[in-house]
Amino acid sequence: MTDQQVREWVSSFDTVLTDCDGVLWVGADPVPGSPELVQRMRQLGKRVFYVTNNSTKHRREYKTKVDKLGFGGDLDDIIGTAYLAAAYLEEVGFDKSKLVYVVGSTGITQELDDVGIKYLPIGPEPVSDTLTLDTIKLAPVPIDPRVGAVVVGFDIHISFAKILKGASYANLPGALFVATNTDEQFPMKGTDQIVPGTGAMVAAVSTAAGRQPVVLGKPSKFMFEIVQRRFPGIQPARTLMIGDRANTDILLGKNCGLQTLLVGSGVHTLEQTRAWEASEDPEERRQVADHYIDKLGDLLDRIKDM
Amino acid sequence: MTDQQVREWVSSFDTVLTDCDGVLWVGADPVPGSPELVQRMRQLGKRVFYVTNNSTKHRREYKTKVDKLGFGGDLDDIIGTAYLAAAYLEEVGFDKSKLVYVVGSTGITQELDDVGIKYLPIGPEPVSDTLTLDTIKLAPVPIDPRVGAVVVGFDIHISFAKILKGASYANLPGALFVATNTDEQFPMKGTDQIVPGTGAMVAAVSTAAGRQPVVLGKPSKFMFEIVQRRFPGIQPARTLMIGDRANTDILLGKNCGLQTLLVGSGVHTLEQTRAWEASEDPEERRQVADHYIDKLGDLLDRIKDM
Numbered sequence: 001m002t003d004q005q006v007r008e009w010v011s012s013f014d015t016v017l018t019d020c021d022g023v024l025w026v027g028a029d030p031v032p033g034s035p036e037l038v039q040r041m042r043q044l045g046k047r048v049f050y051v052t053n054n055s056t057k058h059r060r061e062y063k064t065k066v067d068k069l070g071f072g073g074d075l076d077d078i079i080g081t082a083y084l085a086a087a088y089l090e091e092v093g094f095d096k097s098k099l100v101y102v103v104g105s106t107g108i109t110q111e112l113d114d115v116g117i118k119y120l121p122i123g124p125e126p127v128s129d130t131l132t133l134d135t136i137k138l139a140p141v142p143i144d145p146r147v148g149a150v151v152v153g154f155d156i157h158i159s160f161a162k163i164l165k166g167a168s169y170a171n172l173p174g175a176l177f178v179a180t181n182t183d184e185q186f187p188m189k190g191t192d193q194i195v196p197g198t199g200a201m202v203a204a205v206s207t208a209a210g211r212q213p214v215v216l217g218k219p220s221k222f223m224f225e226i227v228q229r230r231f232p233g234i235q236p237a238r239t240l241m242i243g244d245r246a247n248t249d250i251l252l253g254k255n256c257g258l259q260t261l262l263v264g265s266g267v268h269t270l271e272q273t274r275a276w277e278a279s280e281d282p283e284e285r286r287q288v289a290d291h292y293i294d295k296l297g298d299l300l301d302r303i304k305d306m
Numbered sequence: 307m308t309d310q311q312v313r314e315w316v317s318s319f320d321t322v323l324t325d326c327d328g329v330l331w332v333g334a335d336p337v338p339g340s341p342e343l344v345q346r347m348r349q350l351g352k353r354v355f356y357v358t359n360n361s362t363k364h365r366r367e368y369k370t371k372v373d374k375l376g377f378g379g380d381l382d383d384i385i386g387t388a389y390l391a392a393a394y395l396e397e398v399g400f401d402k403s404k405l406v407y408v409v410g411s412t413g414i415t416q417e418l419d420d421v422g423i424k425y426l427p428i429g430p431e432p433v434s435d436t437l438t439l440d441t442i443k444l445a446p447v448p449i450d451p452r453v454g455a456v457v458v459g460f461d462i463h464i465s466f467a468k469i470l471k472g473a474s475y476a477n478l479p480g481a482l483f484v485a486t487n488t489d490e491q492f493p494m495k496g497t498d499q500i501v502p503g504t505g506a507m508v509a510a511v512s513t514a515a516g517r518q519p520v521v522l523g524k525p526s527k528f529m530f531e532i533v534q535r536r537f538p539g540i541q542p543a544r545t546l547m548i549g550d551r552a553n554t555d556i557l558l559g560k561n562c563g564l565q566t567l568l569v570g571s572g573v574h575t576l577e578q579t580r581a582w583e584a585s586e587d588p589e590e591r592r593q594v595a596d597h598y599i600d601k602l603g604d605l606l607d608r609i610k611d612m
Contacts, residue, residue, distance in 0.1 A: 027440070124432075124435060126432055127463065133492065133501070134333070136462075136499075137494065143497075143498035156433055156439070157466070158510075160461075163506050184514060185473065186439065188443065191449075192474055192478065193447050193449055193470065194473040194474045195442060196466065196513075200473075200514040202513075203510055204502070204507065204509055208506040
């Protein structure tokens with residue numbers, strides 16, 4: 001694209017949704033140029049939302065991080081899947097005299113606190129070394145009839161007891177069953193270690209439950225719809241979705257009719273995109289973004305005259 | 307069926323594969339009449355194999371149980387999925403200088419011992435209360451390059467560490483990835499408790515791994531094929547598969563061209579079968595057994611004159 005084309009493209013959107021890890025930062029460090037680019041977008045009059053599938057943090061923790069790394073923005077600009085879980089239960093009119101069983105961490109329970117929804121205690125639920133299938137059949141785990149919903153997010157303390165309770169509560173009559181997201185693994189470069197994502201926990205609970213959850217995070221349309229409902233006037237065609245992971249970020253954009261930009265600073269590469277472009281599988285071709293850039297900050301030079 | 311038809315039917319098979327829990331016993335108690343029926347089948351010259359998806363016990367433990375409850379039979383007549391895992395690794399020529407990573411219990415490791423295959427230690431692998439995604443990225447879990455296969459069976463100590471290791475080892479170059487079975491849950495009557503089955507553990511590891519395992523237990527044909535290979539001369543059309551669960555037991559029979567008998571003393575009922583019979587989904591109709599009986603022992607009276 002010529003600089004002129006880039007400027008025309010930037011003028012074609014007024015709302016930006018951007019993924020965080022792999023786009024804005026990697027771990028504790030900002031991707032060089034990303035903070036400046038985000039601030040520049042705001043100067044150009046664009047509203048920037050941070051959209052992340054991470055369910056382990058309350059929005060306040062993200063606010064601290066975006067401030068510290070120089071991205072700026074308000075608490076309202078942050079849309080995480082812990083927040084989405086609370087928002088979803090609110091929107092479907094969850095009976096607040098009921099409780100939520102949470103497979104997850106304080107990110108989720110703090111967001112539930114904010115909307116006045118109660119939950120069973122979270123944290124490690126180890127099984128005793130002597131527990132066996134025989135003992136569990138003889139002494140069933142008590143299932144609290146006050147529970148009306150199960151929320152599954154990332155839970156590093158996932159255990160047999162949690163899978164059992166999640167599946168049992170998801171099968172109570174009328175129970176809601178919600179997953180924050182279904183990311184299979186976290187990207188880990190330079191090691192043989194594969195770190196399981198929320199999708200592994202969701203798969204365990206939903207398999208035992210014999211029931212599929214409502215999935216809230218990218219690429220589910222709910223993530224964009226909640227932004228639309230809470231900030232009226234946002235037009236999909238004038239919204240840009242930026243991400244590093246095609247099957248969540250870019251697909252969210254495609255699912256919602258947004259413009260899309262893939263950056264090469266995280267999970268997926270330009271080479272991967274080219275392979276999808278050539279694929280005969282329409283689902284793979286759908287993962288191809290409208291535009292690609294190695295890293296977000298590379299845009300800065302192209303729009304300095306705007 | 308008339309008594310004459312029942313006798314003709316019994317004459318039409320000379321090998322019997324029978325599921326255990328829900329057919330022969332429920333928990334610690336034999337289903338009334340089942341021991342006598344199994345013994346009667348042997349008197350009539352039929353070879354009886356016990357086939358179970360349970361991966362938590364070595365065949366010796368089953369031998370003790372069938373003896374104690376009056377079913378009889380030899381160690382060789384017992385085909386469990388822990389045994390299948392060892393048999394599978396043997397059959398595909400697993401390099402015995404390599405190790406197996408086992409998500410499972412001593413049922414599996416004792417069967418591996420029998421064939422001289424080594425494995426990493428099993429047992430609880432809790433994660434520390436302070437482990438977070440950030441710390442695990444900074445200090446990756448060591449992945450032992452000697453591992454050449456992952457076997458996932460029932461593991462009541464399933465944990466984040468085990469899912470991580472299972473997924474990581476399943477992604478080493480050339481690694482085998484085997485699941486004993488994929489039963490979603492254990493039947494539990496009279497309680498709201500849903501007890502997760504091996505399928506929940508397999509779903510967690512395979513989701514994180516981004517890879518589907520080879521599944522050995524019912525309804526996978528491997529379970530019958532191993533019987534055929536180890537006991538030459540068994541003819542599928544002259545073999546009866548007895549079970550209480552249509553989607554494992556009866557489907558195994560259908561997948562292998564066996565005769566099938568559903569008993570009502572376990573998971574699935576006659577009513578359920580009638581619903582499948584009327585279904586438009588061919589996969590559901592495939593779960594309908596050739597014959598149905600409330601409990602195995604009810605056959606005794608019908609064949610007393612044979």
